[in-house]
Amino acid sequence: MDHSTPWTDDNLMSLQSHVLAGERAHPGATGDFSWILSAISLATKTIGNKVRRARIEDVLGELAAENTHGERQQKLDVIANDVIKSCLGSRANIGVLVSEEEEEPTVLRTRDAGGRYAVLFDPLDGSSNIDVSVGVGTIFSVMRLPDEGKGGVDAVLSPNATIVASGYVLYGSSTVFMLTTGDGVDMFVLDHSIGSYVLAKRSVNMPHTRAIYSINEAYSKRFPKGVTSYLDWAHTEGYSSRYIGSMVADVHRTLLKGGIFIYPATSDRPQGKLRLLYEAQPMAMLVEQAGGRAVTETGQRILDLDPTDLHERTSVILGSTGEVDQFLRHVQTDHHQ
Ligand code: AHM
Ligand code: MG
Numbered sequence: 001m002d003h004s005t006p007w008t009d010d011n012l013m014s015l016q017s018h019v020l021a022g023e024r025a026h027p028g029a030t031g032d033f034s035w036i037l038s039a040i041s042l043a044t045k046t047i048g049n050k051v052r053r054a055r056i057e058d059v060l061g062e063l064a065a066e067n068t069h070g071e072r073q074q075k076l077d078v079i080a081n082d083v084i085k086s087c088l089g090s091r092a093n094i095g096v097l098v099s100e101e102e103e104e105p106t107v108l109r110t111r112d113a114g115g116r117y118a119v120l121f122d123p124l125d126g127s128s129n130i131d132v133s134v135g136v137g138t139i140f141s142v143m144r145l146p147d148e149g150k151g152g153v154d155a156v157l158s159p160n161a162t163i164v165a166s167g168y169v170l171y172g173s174s175t176v177f178m179l180t181t182g183d184g185v186d187m188f189v190l191d192h193s194i195g196s197y198v199l200a201k202r203s204v205n206m207p208h209t210r211a212i213y214s215i216n217e218a219y220s221k222r223f224p225k226g227v228t229s230y231l232d233w234a235h236t237e238g239y240s241s242r243y244i245g246s247m248v249a250d251v252h253r254t255l256l257k258g259g260i261f262i263y264p265a266t267s268d269r270p271q272g273k274l275r276l277l278y279e280a281q282p283m284a285m286l287v288e289q290a291g292g293r294a295v296t297e298t299g300q301r302i303l304d305l306d307p308t309d310l311h312e313r314t315s316v317i318l319g320s321t322g323e324v325d326q327f328l329r330h331v332q333t334d335h336h337q
Contacts, residue, residue, distance in 0.1 A: 013199040014196045015188045015196070016041070018188075019034045019181075032117065039088045039090075039091050040087070042087050047083050050083070054130060059075045060130060076127055077127050085106065095115020098121070098310055099122075100275055105118075117142055118142075121278060126244075126247060137252075138169045139282050141281060142165040153310070159306050166283075167282065167286065170248045175192075176188070180290075182289065184203040184290075186199060187201040204256070204290045205290055206254070211237065214241070214243050214253070214260065215243060217231065217241065217243070224297065227297070230327050251286075258319065260320065262317050265297060271314065273313060275314075276302070276305060277312065280316045292318060293320075293324040294316070297315045297331055299331075302316065
């Protein structure tokens with residue numbers, strides 16, 4: 001009699017084995033991707049550990065210096081950036097590392113020397129919330145660089161560069177890794193007792209509608225008229241409001257529960273605040289892969305935007321398809337008046 005446990009989809013599956021299984025299903029896959037992802041996995045476990053020990057190790061608070069965008073860096077921003085660079089720097093197929101925290105990208109190797117991918121990341125998004133123990137996260141995307149050309153920064157900005165994977169890790173009450181390689185979104189949770197990310201949910205699908213908006217409403221005097229008229233409408237429709245002020249945490253809730261996340265252009269930040277390459281596009285890919293929609297205030301698809309500058313900013317409207325459509329209806333009506 002066979003007493004072995006029958007195979008089901010519920011069997012324990014680590015992030016690593018999930019990625020390897022994905023590659024085995026594609027004949028001709030080189031293994032490049034699992035190599036990159038194992039470095040991201042190691043880096044985020046290390047950062048998560050630092051985040052949890054920050055008060056004990058006395059690395060909370062701001063540095064005296066500002067980053068390239070004139071913002072005060074937290075000590076942990078710099079630590080997280082260094083961890084990612086040291087984990088990813090040795091992977092032979094990565095040509096370029098681009099970080100929100102650094103003005104210049106790190107060019108590791110040319111295309112001819114094997115640098116076929118770029119990894120773009122925001123090492124610790126929402127870091128100003130760390131001192132009060134609010135969830136923060138690491139956002140990343142992996143870009144396949146075009147075959148032609150030397151590689152380097154120009155390759156990252158080339159319209160022929162394609163994002164092949166995106167994800168984030170939320171260091172919250174549990175550590176959650178959300179990943180898409182263009183075939184749906186899978187959710188992994190870090191099991192601290194075994195030190196591995198384990199699959200918690202396959203093919204996350206966001207609800208089509210949910211009456212929750214997430215926006216920093218204190219800026220409403222600086223919003224474009226269309227955004228204000230959408231909010232007036234939402235108030236009369238009995239919407240609820242949730243805003244953590246940490247994009248990873250706000251987007252994570254939106255992905256699982258539905259609703260809409262809005263960071264519009266404001267009169268003092270006409271381009272918006274969030275960065276196209278490190279925040280908007282990775283989140284847009286995840287949201288679309290989970291059945292949602294991600295656009296700018298003019299209704300342009302965020303994944304169709306071609307950056308001309310690595311640190312470019314954009315307005316971000318993302319979430320349940322029905323909610324984003326509703327938002328655009330107000331903004332566009334306002335535009336045509
Ligand atoms: P950061 O990269 O400097 O941490 O800024 C990004 C954060 C996002 O996590 C969040 O959505 C947004 O800034 C909040 O901004 P605000 O405080 O203006 O509402
Ligand atoms: Mg950020």
